[in-house]
Amino acid sequence: xxxxxxxxxxxxxxxxxxxxxxxxxxxxxxxxxxxxxxxxxxxxxxxxxxxxxxxxxxxxxxxxxxxxxxxxxxxxxxxxxxxxxxxxxxxxxxxxxxxxxxxxxxxxxxxxxxxxxxxxxxxxxxxxxxxxxxxxxxxxxxxxxxxxxxxxxxxxxxxxxxxxxxxxxxxxxxxxxxxxxxxxxxxxxxxxxxxxxxxxxxxxxxxxxxxxxxxxxxxxxxxxxxxxxxxxxxxxxxxxxxxxxxxxxxxxxxxxxxxxxxxxxxxxxxxxxxxxxxxxxxxxxxxxxxxxxxxxxxxxxxxxxxxxxxxxxxxxxxxxxxxxxxxxxxxxxxxxxxxxxxxxxxxxxxxxxxxxx
Amino acid sequence: xxxxxxxxxxxxxxxxxxxxxxxxxxxxxxxxxxxxxxxxxxxxxxxxxxxxxxxxxxxxxxxxxxxxxxxxxxxxxxxxxxxxxxxxxxxxxxxxxxxxxxxxxxxxxxxxxxxxxxxxxxxxxxxx
Numbered sequence: 001x002x003x004x005x006x007x008x009x010x011x012x013x014x015x016x017x018x019x020x021x022x023x024x025x026x027x028x029x030x031x032x033x034x035x036x037x038x039x040x041x042x043x044x045x046x047x048x049x050x051x052x053x054x055x056x057x058x059x060x061x062x063x064x065x066x067x068x069x070x071x072x073x074x075x076x077x078x079x080x081x082x083x084x085x086x087x088x089x090x091x092x093x094x095x096x097x098x099x100x101x102x103x104x105x106x107x108x109x110x111x112x113x114x115x116x117x118x119x120x121x122x123x124x125x126x127x128x129x130x131x132x133x134x135x136x137x138x139x140x141x142x143x144x145x146x147x148x149x150x151x152x153x154x155x156x157x158x159x160x161x162x163x164x165x166x167x168x169x170x171x172x173x174x175x176x177x178x179x180x181x182x183x184x185x186x187x188x189x190x191x192x193x194x195x196x197x198x199x200x201x202x203x204x205x206x207x208x209x210x211x212x213x214x215x216x217x218x219x220x221x222x223x224x225x226x227x228x229x230x231x232x233x234x235x236x237x238x239x240x241x242x243x244x245x246x247x248x249x250x251x252x253x254x255x256x257x258x259x260x261x262x263x264x265x266x267x268x269x270x271x272x273x274x275x276x277x278x279x280x281x282x283x284x285x286x287x288x289x290x291x292x293x294x295x296x297x298x299x300x301x302x303x304x305x306x307x308x309x310x311x312x313x314x315x316x317x318x319x320x321x322x323x324x325x326x327x328x329x330x331x332x333x334x335x336x337x338x339x340x341x342x343x344x345x346x347x348x349x350x351x352x353x354x355x356x357x
Numbered sequence: 358x359x360x361x362x363x364x365x366x367x368x369x370x371x372x373x374x375x376x377x378x379x380x381x382x383x384x385x386x387x388x389x390x391x392x393x394x395x396x397x398x399x400x401x402x403x404x405x406x407x408x409x410x411x412x413x414x415x416x417x418x419x420x421x422x423x424x425x426x427x428x429x430x431x432x433x434x435x436x437x438x439x440x441x442x443x444x445x446x447x448x449x450x451x452x453x454x455x456x457x458x459x460x461x462x463x464x465x466x467x468x469x470x471x472x473x474x475x476x477x478x479x480x481x482x483x484x485x
Contacts, residue, residue, distance in 0.1 A: 150448045151415055155363065155468075158446040162369035162469035169376040169472065198448055 003028050004119045005045060009038040009064065010053040010080070019051075022108050027115065035059035035067075042068065047075045049118045051111075053104075054081040054088045062092045069097055074125065076118040080104055146201050154194050161187050189319075196321040199254050203329045210246040210356035215239050215280050215287075218253065223278075226261040233264055233274040241282040246356040251329040256289070258322040259349050263293040265318075266347075271295075286355050292348035298341040306339070358384040358407035360392045360424070361444070362416040370411065370444070370470050377472040379479060380409070389419035393427060396435065406438050408483060411466070414445040414452055421445070425459055440482055442466050 007030045008019050016031040023029055030045060032038035034056065042050070052061035059067070061079050079092050079101040092098045099121055100114050164184050167173050173180045216239055223235050263276045271294065279290045298306060305311045307327040310320035330337055334354050341347040359374075361367045367385045374380055384407055386392040392410070399405040414421035421443055428441070443456045446468040456465040464478050 147449060151446065154448070155415070155446045156365075158468040159363065159365045159369060162366065162373070165469055165471065166369055166372045166376070169373065195448060 004049065004115065005030065005047045006049045006051065006115060007032065007038060007041055007045075007047050007075070008051045009033075009035060009056070009061070011056040012053075015053070023112070023115075026112070035064040038064065039068070042072055042075075047072075048122045049078065049115050050075045051078045051080060051102075051115075054079055054092075060088070062088055062095070062098075065092070065098060066095055073097075074122065076122045076125075078102060078114055078118055080106065143205075146198065149194060150198055154191070157187060157191055157194070161191065193319060193321075196319060196325060200321065200325050200328065203251060203254065203325060203332060206250065208248045208251065208332055211249050213245045213247045213249055213252055215241065215245070215282065218256070219278055219280070222253070222257050222260050226257065226264055230264050230267075230274075233267070233276055236275065236277045237280075238278070239280045239282075241280070243282060243284045243355070244357060245282045245287050247287070247353055248333045248356075251333050252353065254329050255326050255335070255351065255353075256291070258326045259291045259351075262322055263291055263295065263347075266293070266295045268294070268296050268346075282355070284355060284357070287353045289351045289353070290348060291351075292346060294346040297343040297345065297347055298339070299343070300341075303339060303341060307337075358386065358392060358395070358410045358439075360386045360389060360410065360416075360421075361413040362387055363413070366413070366468065373470055373472055374475070377476065379472070379476060389416060389421070389424035389427075392424070396428075396431065396439070400432070400435055403434075403438060406435060408438065408440065409479070410439050410441045411444045411470075412441055412462075414443055414447055414456065422455060422459075425461060429461060436461060442478060444468060444470060 004026070005028045006023070008016060009032045010016055010019075011033060013033065016033065020029055020031060030041050030047070032041055035052070035058065038050070038052070041047070050065075052064050054061040061081070065077050065079070076099045077097060079089075079098050080103075081088055081092075081101055082104050089101060092101065099118050102111055102114060160183075164173075164180065164187065167180055219237055219239065223237075227233060227235075260276070260278070267274050273294075275294045277290070277292045279292075281288045299313075302311075302313060306323050309324045311324075312318045312320040327337065329335075330351070330353075336352045338350045339347065340350075359367055359370055361370070364387070367387070371383050371385060374383055384395065386395065389412075392412075396406070412421045412424060425441075428436070441462055442464045443459075443462050444466045445452065445456075447453065453465060456462050463482050466474060466478065
């Protein structure tokens, strides 16, 4: 049992002495004959529990507790009061931040239990504060860690990708069999993982914020961004917008970006006429978006699992993160997604995102 | 002019610019300080000033944004002559927004540098 430091303030010397006599074996006891004296002790000793008598000349117990509410919030307060002091009690409960009140004359066992409980409350309060600051620190570190991933880890990878570019420009790409292309595939994959990890993290972390979303501008940007690896795909974009749309720009970009990139990636092998259709209809209450392709399609038995983390199938080279992130991001903004697919026709994703106007 | 603390990237990007024949001469600087010293030295000599500066964001001591703070105090003539694009592997939303918001940064290019993207920017902002 750690030492519990208790301050008792009472204008009657007899009570102070009785208290000391009764409890000095259990606690480290400080006594004061007035609020002013109590304050002096409070300023020099880290106290756990303060007991104050209500009826004192000059400053009452409640007034004393009120006066130290801001400067010494930690010690737990117990008020000693006579049976009839209903007003003082109400005041104490409403303004004094008092943990418990004890009627006078006190019963030793009751007071003893109260002090013990008060100390537990004190400890819980301090522990909680330490936990919170520990958590804040961890959170802070995590943020910095994520930032390092986005730079320190990615920077050298991107340098390697730059080397591959130079190799291509110098016409050396095919000079040693398929080695360069293997390196390129691995680098791209690693880069993709880093980017998805960041997207997932940001989706969890960043609060949703609605701004005006301009699909007419966003969609061509996304197509441009994701189609640089595959210039053969034909995009058909149809946007009907009767009303302004307000939504979480970051998440909408993540959702549409992942779906568009999937539509481009999972084409049928040898398909001469690769098509991706993007149809958007913005209404007053929601935006409905359909992204469909004539790609390889998804097996019926896989449809239920495609939104789970790390689900992937043998025949393609996914990471099992893209659609999982889509689903997570939609959850954050109360959106919905359905999918229909046919191995011969291709796949269509239908998304509904509420208009935050 | 290329400003980057990473020698590998300086080498790669010089090579890419050389191979794509977009510029006649490349000045490489390993830090913002080095670049500022060059600009100061040649401030009155338009022939020696770069037409285009590719500026890395994350550098020790003086990062790309610190560099911009000092760059904006140069005379208008120099600022008009030397167009600046930032070049970074950052995916950090804050950095991207900050770069786009800077009035003297015409574009934030992402690493790895693709000659095509560089050419597009040059066509848009650099006449002849």
